[in-house]
Amino acid sequence: MSNPGISILEGKYMVTMDQYPQQSKEFTQVHQFYENLQEGRLTTTRCRDCGMEPFPPRILCPNCHQSNLEWVDWPTTGTVVEFTEEAMGIPLGFGEPPLIHALVELPGKKTLFTRIVNCREGELACGDQLKLAVFAVDPVPQEIGREVVQIKRVCYAFEPVR
Numbered sequence: 001m002s003n004p005g006i007s008i009l010e011g012k013y014m015v016t017m018d019q020y021p022q023q024s025k026e027f028t029q030v031h032q033f034y035e036n037l038q039e040g041r042l043t044t045t046r047c048r049d050c051g052m053e054p055f056p057p058r059i060l061c062p063n064c065h066q067s068n069l070e071w072v073d074w075p076t077t078g079t080v081v082e083f084t085e086e087a088m089g090i091p092l093g094f095g096e097p098p099l100i101h102a103l104v105e106l107p108g109k110k111t112l113f114t115r116i117v118n119c120r121e122g123e124l125a126c127g128d129q130l131k132l133a134v135f136a137v138d139p140v141p142q143e144i145g146r147e148v149v150q151i152k153r154v155c156y157a158f159e160p161v162r
């Protein structure tokens, strides 16, 4: 698929138009989530004290407020519970229509709200099988010392299993 990020416009980094998070360890304590995504793994944090497993991953447990967390893998396939399709008026940076979002039931886990990619308008149906789709987005320039380096980024969506 085409690159849906828009962080670089004419050589300038438009931070206010960047819809994707900073993903390096210098900027986020959940950088492991993005590193796992680059390996095709959908992961989150589980609390070792109370067992809560929120998504997206956290740095503190939202239930018992402890930081005793571990990384766990979530299923990379699921089933469409409900979805929306936008065919017109797609916000800048989301590429060509349709823009599809769905509630996806992951076996044994919570229902996940996610974007659906590689799917034509009218093609998706409730009950369809989906799989994780990791895609690259524009890198973000980051100052390290006196150098500006481009930090590679990825994001996740789901796509139909064909």
Ligand SMILES: [Zn+2]
Pocket (backbone or CB within 6 Å): 047, 048, 049, 050, 051, 052, 061, 062, 063, 064, 065, 066
């Ligand atoms: Zn907890």
